[in-house]
Amino acid sequence: MMADSFLLEKREDRNSDANHKREAACSDLDIASKKSKLHDLKPENGEKSGEILDQCPTETDCLDDSNGQLVGSAEQKEGNRLEKKNDICEERNSISSELSIGIEADAAEDKGSRHSMEDAWVVLTDTSLNSSQKLRCAHFAIFDGHGGRLAAEYAQKHLHSNVLSAGLPRELVDVRAAKKSILDGFRKTDESLLQESAAGGWQDGATAVCIWVLGKTVFVANIGDAKAVVARSYVPDGSQSQSARTDPLKAIVLTREHKAIYPQERARILKAGGSISTNGRLQGRLEVSRAFGDRQFKKVGVIATPDVHSFDLTERDSFIILGCDGLWGVFGPSDAVDFVQQHLKEGLSVTAVSRRLVKEAVRERRCKDNCTAIVIAFKHKLALNMGISEVVYPVYRNIIAVLLLGPFAYFLEKKERPQLTFALLVQFFLLALCGITANQGFYLLGLNNASPTFASAMQNAVPAITFAMAAALRLEHVNISKRFGLAKVLGTIVSIGGASIITLYKGPPLLNQNDAPHGNSSSGETIISAKDVKNWTLGCVFLLGHCLSWASWMVFQAPVVKKYPAKLTLTSYTCFFGLLQFLAIAAFVETDVEHWKIKSTGEFLTILYGGIVNSGIVIFLQTWCIHKGGPVFVAIFQPIQTVLVAIMACLILGDQLYSGGIIGAVLITIGLYVVLWGKSEERRVERQDREESLTKSLLEEGGKTEIPVVPDLP
Numbered sequence: 001m002m003a004d005s006f007l008l009e010k011r012e013d014r015n016s017d018a019n020h021k022r023e024a025a026c027s028d029l030d031i032a033s034k035k036s037k038l039h040d041l042k043p044e045n046g047e048k049s050g051e052i053l054d055q056c057p058t059e060t061d062c063l064d065d066s067n068g069q070l071v072g073s074a075e076q077k078e079g080n081r082l083e084k085k086n087d088i089c090e091e092r093n094s095i096s097s098e099l100s101i102g103i104e105a106d107a108a109e110d111k112g113s114r115h116s117m118e119d120a121w122v123v124l125t126d127t128s129l130n131s132s133q134k135l136r137c138a139h140f141a142i143f144d145g146h147g148g149r150l151a152a153e154y155a156q157k158h159l160h161s162n163v164l165s166a167g168l169p170r171e172l173v174d175v176r177a178a179k180k181s182i183l184d185g186f187r188k189t190d191e192s193l194l195q196e197s198a199a200g201g202w203q204d205g206a207t208a209v210c211i212w213v214l215g216k217t218v219f220v221a222n223i224g225d226a227k228a229v230v231a232r233s234y235v236p237d238g239s240q241s242q243s244a245r246t247d248p249l250k251a252i253v254l255t256r257e258h259k260a261i262y263p264q265e266r267a268r269i270l271k272a273g274g275s276i277s278t279n280g281r282l283q284g285r286l287e288v289s290r291a292f293g294d295r296q297f298k299k300v301g302v303i304a305t306p307d308v309h310s311f312d313l314t315e316r317d318s319f320i321i322l323g324c325d326g327l328w329g330v331f332g333p334s335d336a337v338d339f340v341q342q343h344l345k346e347g348l349s350v351t352a353v354s355r356r357l358v359k360e361a362v363r364e365r366r367c368k369d370n371c372t373a374i375v376i377a378f379k380h381k382l383a384l385n386m387g388i389s390e391v392v393y394p395v396y397r398n399i400i401a402v403l404l405l406g407p408f409a410y411f412l413e414k415k416e417r418p419q420l421t422f423a424l425l426v427q428f429f430l431l432a433l434c435g436i437t438a439n440q441g442f443y444l445l446g447l448n449n450a451s452p453t454f455a456s457a458m459q460n461a462v463p464a465i466t467f468a469m470a471a472a473l474r475l476e477h478v479n480i481s482k483r484f485g486l487a488k489v490l491g492t493i494v495s496i497g498g499a500s501i502i503t504l505y506k507g508p509p510l511l512n513q514n515d516a517p518h519g520n521s522s523s524g525e526t527i528i529s530a531k532d533v534k535n536w537t538l539g540c541v542f543l544l545g546h547c548l549s550w551a552s553w554m555v556f557q558a559p560v561v562k563k564y565p566a567k568l569t570l571t572s573y574t575c576f577f578g579l580l581q582f583l584a585i586a587a588f589v590e591t592d593v594e595h596w597k598i599k600s601t602g603e604f605l606t607i608l609y610g611g612i613v614n615s616g617i618v619i620f621l622q623t624w625c626i627h628k629g630g631p632v633f634v635a636i637f638q639p640i641q642t643v644l645v646a647i648m649a650c651l652i653l654g655d656q657l658y659s660g661g662i663i664g665a666v667l668i669t670i671g672l673y674v675v676l677w678g679k680s681e682e683r684r685v686e687r688q689d690r691e692e693s694l695t696k697s698l699l700e701e702g703g704k705t706e707i708p709v710v711p712d713l714p
Contacts, residue, residue, distance in 0.1 A: 102379030108354040109372040118145035119372040120156035138213040144324040148204035151293035162188045190304035205294035221306040222255040223290035225325040231337040233316040251333035258290035265289035274300030320376040326369030389595040398579035400611020409568035417566040428573040435553030436578025442546035449539030458543040465551040466635035484681035491674030498667025507659035554631035561627040571620045
């Protein structure tokens with residue numbers, strides 16, 4: 001099931017191919033500005049870069065990534081023309097096309113040489129799960145505090161909710177409405193922050209760089225000197241390698257710095273009555289010209305109005321880096337992109353990469369300031385996304401399983417294989433319907449409509465469902481008046497609770513306290529892959545069906561394997577009937593021949609692994625264990641999967657280990673041992689009762705037997 005989650009979470013909607021060809025935001029130029037004015041760009045000497053900019057739906061200036069040098073010159077008379085062109089682009093963007101893009105994101109921070117950490121951050125990979133909206137919304141932000149941490153924490157807590165309440169689109173991507181809601185959210189946050197600071201007597205300030213991902217459209221907003229950089233491939237859409245991480249990437253700066261020394265900001269400050277000292281600071285003290293808070297500087301030109309622009313994600317966009325000024329003080333945009341790409345190519349998670357990026361900045365490049373970074377990786381083409389559909393994948397997977405198990409079953413179980421009857425074939429067919437078709441089908445449909453995180457949490461209910469079904473069918477004895485009966489019930493509950501804690505609760509880190517999170521995260525998991533949620537309620541129903549079918553298969557397998565103990569043959573027949581059922585469904589649903597083609601080695605290896613391991617070996621081992629210990633015995637080990645994933649991620653991928661994972665693992669282990677003790681005690685009591693019953697029966701029979709009298713010998 002873990003492999004299926006990994007596959008489906010990266011599936012791409014093939015109906016949106018036409019939309020991939022649209023370049024979103026100044027594709028061949030870096031976006032940022034230190035000197036130019038929004039909307040008022042005109043290409044110098046007819047450069048092609050100006051032509052690209054004219055087509056760009058963003059509202060930013062284009063500069064190279066080294067020193068913020070201006071690429072296009074500004075003329076006031078061009079402003080209206082570009083504004084009209086932007087309006088056309090925004091209207092064209094208002095129709096949402098569903099591009100299924102997986103997102104992995106995490107943040108890391110270090111206080112550097114400072115006495116305290118004044119930054120705050122937000123990583124919300126799918127905020128749509130907390131509301132009724134159908135459009136996937138992800139939010140990421142860094143708030144760089146100065147003069148204290150209170151302003152950064154206030155913005156961290158209130159900005160996103162203010163943007164949502166201001167009317168962030170929930171159904172379709174409306175670019176105009178989204179930008180307006182972001183502007184209103186910034187304004188409302190700053191106004192309420194100023195009131196809070198006045199009441200509390202503090203004067204902290206905070207710069208901000210924020211990302212909202214609505215469907216496939218990215219909105220960037222910033223105030224101050226924090227930056228966002230997107231890593232984009234030079235390779236055209238549709239020509240990427242299987243991993244975009246191996247394509248050459250260029251750094252495109254998505255934000256414009258707001259400092260008092262820049263002409264545009266300087267003019268506004270002077271007009272407001274402020275002054276700029278020779279060191280380039282406002283009133284000789286503040287370097288940035290836009291920020292949340294800074295109550296004492298609001299009357300002299302400091303504002304919290306962000307630059308907001310948008311672009312559509314394409315296959316060329318690999319990842320985005322958000323960073324405070326501490327990070328960008330020692331990393332150039334291209335340098336940071338190369339660093340992140342190199343570590344992603346090594347197979348590290350975004351958690352490990354973000355930590356290494358901050359560690360490199362502070363320990364190797366001697367960043368003295370607070371340093372915070374967020375790495376947002378986009379997953380476009382892997383596994384099911386590479387050709388075959390999610391309906392065809394189980395067909396190939398079960399073909400591999402049948403080809404693997406069939407020969408072993410035929411030769412190894414010749415002597416012990418019972419006679420095959422029609423009744424047994426019907427039972428095999430029903431087992432395939434529950435354990436193969438319904439189990440895998442509902443799981444894929446559930447992942448397609450809900451998040452992998454929720455799917456993982458739902459699977460932890462399988463032991464409880466199995467226990468309840470086995471007890472109802474009297475395959476499992478439940479007698480809470482006995483110690484072993486109570487142990488089985490309580491152990492199951494504790495184990496499920498532990499798995500839920502690992503899935504839903506993070507807690508403080510255990511390995512490196514410098515990485516202790518000061519931000520908000522959407523889940524207890526360090527990495528959360530998020531995608532478009534088409535129908536959350538329907539996804540829950542499908543995942544519940546998956547859990548019920550999986551539990552049903554384990555429960556119904558127990559009596560069948562007693563009648564037909566040839567377990568390899570039983571598994572082969574189950575996979576064979578599952579293949580026939582999926583083949584019938586796929587032939588009806590997937591009529592496009594292209595979706596049946598295996599187009600890469602990676603895709604073939606994925607199918608091979610799914611067939612050999614997931615459908616072949618795993619089902620056989622589960623059948624064998626059900627025969628030996630019963631369905632509850634097998635189901636109770638399900639939460640161990642969550643523990644193993646956390647341990648492997650820590651040891652192999654370098655992920656952080658959190659207290660929530662340790663607490664959950666301890667509870668799972670305790671619950672597992674309690675259940676196993678209950679099962680063992682139950683068997684001991686049953687064996688003892690049988691022995692006593694047999695002894696009593698023999699004694700009773702012995703008492704009734706007449707002993708013949710032998711006459712004395714003469």
